[in-house]
Amino acid sequence: MIFYFSGTGNSYQAARAVCGPGEEPVDLAKCLREGERSFRLCPGETLGFICPVYYGGVPSVVLDFVRELSVSPAPDYCFCVLTCASSVSDAAGMLGEALGKRGIVLRAAYTVVMPENDSIHYTISPEEERDAILSDAEEQLKVIAHCVAERRRLGLHIPPRGKMVTRAAYPYYEQDRATKNFSVDDSCVGCGKCVERCPVGAMAMEEGRPTWVKEKCALCMACIRCGAVHYGEATKGKKRYVNPILKCCH
Numbered sequence: 452m453i454f455y456f457s458g459t460g461n462s463y464q465a466a467r468a469v470c471g472p473g474e475e476p477v478d479l480a481k482c483l484r485e486g487e488r489s490f491r492l493c494p495g496e497t498l499g500f501i502c503p504v505y506y507g508g509v510p511s512v513v514l515d516f517v518r519e520l521s522v523s524p525a526p527d528y529c530f531c532v533l534t535c536a537s538s539v540s541d542a543a544g545m546l547g548e549a550l551g552k553r554g555i556v557l558r559a560a561y562t563v564v565m566p567e568n569d570s571i572h573y574t575i576s577p578e579e580e581r582d583a584i585l586s587d588a589e590e591q592l593k594v595i596a597h598c599v600a601e602r603r604r605l606g607l608h609i610p611p612r613g614k615m616v617t618r619a620a621y622p623y624y625e626q627d628r629a630t631k632n633f634s635v636d637d638s639c640v641g642c643g644k645c646v647e648r649c650p651v652g653a654m655a656m657e658e659g660r661p662t663w664v665k666e667k668c669a670l671c672m673a674c675i676r677c678g679a680v681h682y683g684e685a686t687k688g689k690k691r692y693v694n695p696i697l698k699c700c701h
């Protein structure tokens with residue numbers, strides 16, 4: 452069983468690539484929204500988690516899901532694939548610790564560099580650069596899928612500097628995911644797609660326009676895909692990212 456979380460499609464692409472034939476990855480944010488926390492594995496079935504790296508750690512929604520997760524029987528092989536734009540820091544350590552509290556041992560952590568989706572802090576790459584990164588990622592994902600199929604036990608191998616980066620950066624995630632920072636401009640046509648895409652139900656349509664109805668969200672960039680949505684002044688006039696897999700399937 453492979454659980455994934457993805458705001459803009461990179462981790463969904465990774466999850467699809469790592470799934471075995473006929474297997475579909477499971478959207479953990481949907482499970483969380485619908486109160487599904489208990490899962491049964493077939494004897495010998497692999498358990499996987501695929502998600503992006505945020506602020507050197509894992510998204511809040513992944514930790515919320517794992518915190519109440521119950522999987523039986525305990526998996527013999529559990530792995531994760533972390534997608535990031537440059538550096539994974541100690542995200543695997545953070546996920547491994549959360550899983551450990553549920554009695555699940557993370558046996559291998561894989562990392563794949565994919566295009567930057569954070570248009571709040573960075574500039575989104577032009578399409579040629581994006582395509583080159585995606586094509587490298589596709590090759591890396593084939594290797595990862597092979598290692599997962601062979602159930603390689605690689606451990607987590609977190610560089611000492613990774614732990615320091617996570618410790619310094621992750622607290623800013625808590626601060627930045629306050630939804631008071633979001634706004635919508637007059638180019639909004641009221642289609643409601645941003646609300647449908649929000650994985651944590653932090654948005655609703657009110658009088659034909661999106662509003663943010665929870666104090667905090669996952670800061671996943673799914674709503675920012677639409678150029679009418681802004682995060683303070685930081686995203687104004689900036690290009691937004693979405694993985695091509697979502698343009699064709701969603």
Ligand SMILES: Cc1cc2nc3c(=O)[nH]c(=O)nc-3n(C[C@H](O)[C@H](O)[C@H](O)COP(=O)(O)O)c2cc1C
Pocket residue numbers: 456457458459460461462463502503504505506507508534535536537538539565566567568569670671672694
């Ligand atoms: C809020 C936020 C924080 C991020 N922090 C990091 C980071 O610490 N290190 C990194 O390499 N990439 C970081 N990224 C980039 C994403 O991890 C990367 O683009 C990922 O593949 C996006 O996955 P998705 O398309 O499945 O949502 C961040 C992105 C967001 C939205």
Ligand code: SF4
Pocket residue numbers: 635638639640641642643644645646660661677678679680
């Ligand atoms: S902000 Fe964009 S996606 Fe959301 S309702 Fe308006 S036009 Fe649609």
Ligand code: SF4
Pocket residue numbers: 458630645648649650651652653654668669670671672673674675
């Ligand atoms: S409000 Fe926007 S950025 Fe926050 S979780 Fe929802 S879709 Fe993602």
